[in-house]
Amino acid sequence: MITFIFLLFLFFTNPISPASIPDRFTKSLSPSFPKHKSREYFELSLPLPTNYLTPSCTLQILRHSFANTINSPPFTTPYSPPSNCSLPWSHIVLEFRAKCKGEQYDRISGLWLGGVELLRTSTAQPTQCGIFWKVRKDVTRYYSVLLQSNLNLTMMLENIVNREYTGVYHVEVAFYYYKDVVVNDKNDGVSLPFIVGNKNSGGKLGLETEKFERNLGVGAEEPADLILPISDTGDKGFWYRIESETAMRFKEIRIPKNTRRVVLEFYVSFHGNDEFWYLNPPNSYVTVNNITTGRANGAYREVFVTVDGQLAGSEVPFPVVFTGGINPLFWEPVVAIGAFNLPTYDLELTPFLGTLLDGKAHQIGIGVADGISYWLVDANLHLWLDHNSHSVEAKSKVNLNPVFRIERGSVFRQLDGSFKIKAERVCNSIGWVKWSAGNYTTTFLQSYKFNNLIRFQKNGTYKLVKQKVKANRQVKFENQVGQVIASRSVKRKYPLSVSTATLPGSRKNTYLLLTNVSHSMNEKYSNGGSKIHVHNSQDSVGWMEVRDHSVLSGKAKTKQNFMYRDKLNCYSRSVNAGDGKLLSDNATFHCLDLFAL
Ligand SMILES: *[C@@H]1O[C@H](CO)[C@@H](O)[C@H](O)[C@H]1NC(C)=O
Ligand SMILES: *[C@@H]1O[C@H](CO)[C@@H](O)[C@H](O)[C@H]1NC(C)=O
């Protein structure tokens, strides 16, 4: 009788091959995986110029082991900048180091200073022999917060440790404060990458991207004077947990009357049934086929921000794959694009100053269109003030000629079929601000195109997903006679393709998943005459044998190409990884004419 019930249970909970539904896995510590000594994991990214310099001050601020921290409040430690670290700092870098050993899922983590988010990161899945990694992020754009004393640095990392999941995440966080460097001209031959060290440039250190990253959209401006967190109370981390489309979150804010510019930066990550939102079939497919999964609601998501109920901007987020996602063997030792330093998104809200400047409270809202449980979202509102006046004057014309179209196509018979979604959005706003430097009109143009195709074949055991996102953003400043004084744009393309075939496994209750994943992030920045091009792509091929959520064995290969180019500098790095090892790793700062600007 017991056996009978067990079989029934299996039958009803698993009426469909697992390939149809995306999932997350852990690497089981089965002896079939080779043993290595503790290994370093990394995310391939542009090296920071400060990597090559000695900081003038260092603050080791956090050292904590995250064991069974599920449902616990975050870890909090007091922050004050180092007392004898004289100002000004040219750069501030946050360094996050972690190590872990055992079996464990990937976990999401956030770091906040005074409620302002500084880093969203996910952990690498450990091995029996241990792994470690380091994330360095330039946090200069949070200067005004890092300058303050008696704040709390808060870190959330919910982990489960029990007999099965043994991995404890040991984390250390430090801040490094740098001064402007003067590069020694006589030091020929040893040229440090990215240091524009001639006399004309005053020995300033810098990459074009830094300026953009600090202030995506209109760059080249100093960090904001004030940052207001658009975030939760902090008892469970400062992020808002968004469980559904209707569960928007709001924050009342009041901004100084001399605010002359506003940029909202949001952080986002997706989890639970929406961890792989871009692979989720529509509800009709799941219902008709009696599939027991919450991973549905179609494959379209959009994070949007409102000001007093009006749409201020939105973004289809880049689909970051965490280290347990799709096939965990793909992401060792090189993790997926963005996994250690999730991208953030900037929206220019200066055109809204006309409504925000009345000294009254206003409501900033954040939501996820089509979202299901759950999303972790919050934002930082960067404000620049007019230091020569107590109030400025502004007027807004927002949401001019908004466009939103979405088409969904769905054809299926039993477990086979295809689903298409095509969406497009255009969002414009314009406003002038008259402050002590003059009367400037800001125009913010935002648009994106989204395409997603999901196809199931072979009775649902073969699945192909192709997604394309193209997002453009432009900010333009004009003076009172209509001359454009600054114009910046960012164009991003992030295609993704995932194909999975499911076959019966060689052992009891196991199955094989053969999966290919390709994704990339292409970015083109333009700032007046100067341009930057960044291309980052990963291609993974492999298989794994799985029981429940445990990977018992498998083979995987990932190759990644990263290229950066600006007016003066180039960087490229290619890596090949296979079965947990780095097979080749070539990097150069030479401009190889690999791709044009
Ligand atoms: C298709 O898959 C379902 C669920 O796994 C199974 O019940 C059915 O027998 C399969 N049909 C064929 C023709 O293989
Ligand atoms: C700051 O003070 C500490 C302890 O007094 C000292 O160890 C450190 O070297 C000083 N740093 C600087 C930049 O002077």
Ligand SMILES: *[C@@H]1O[C@H](CO)[C@@H](O)[C@H](O)[C@H]1NC(C)=O
């Ligand atoms: C910092 O956190 C402690 C306890 O975790 C709390 O008592 C204190 O009020 C916090 N300080 C600030 C400035 O938020």
Ligand SMILES: *[C@@H]1O[C@H](CO)[C@@H](O)[C@H](O)[C@H]1NC(C)=O
């Ligand atoms: C789904 O369940 C319903 C009701 O239990 C049943 O009538 C239908 O045949 C099932 N469909 C499939 C594809 O198993």
Ligand SMILES: *[C@@H]1O[C@H](CO)[C@@H](O)[C@H](O)[C@H]1NC(C)=O
């Ligand atoms: C600022 O400039 C805009 C556009 O040129 C103009 O419409 C507005 O009247 C000006 N505001 C003031 C206070 O001069």
Ligand SMILES: *[C@@H]1O[C@H](CO)[C@@H](O)[C@H](O)[C@H]1NC(C)=O
């Ligand atoms: C993965 O790609 C290889 C060729 O690169 C191809 O032979 C294989 O069929 C693909 N697998 C899947 C599941 O699409």
Ligand SMILES: *[C@@H]1O[C@H](CO)[C@@H](O)[C@H](O)[C@H]1NC(C)=O
């Ligand atoms: C990497 O560099 C090595 C030696 O410099 C070279 O032999 C190899 O072909 C390069 N590999 C790639 C993929 O460029």
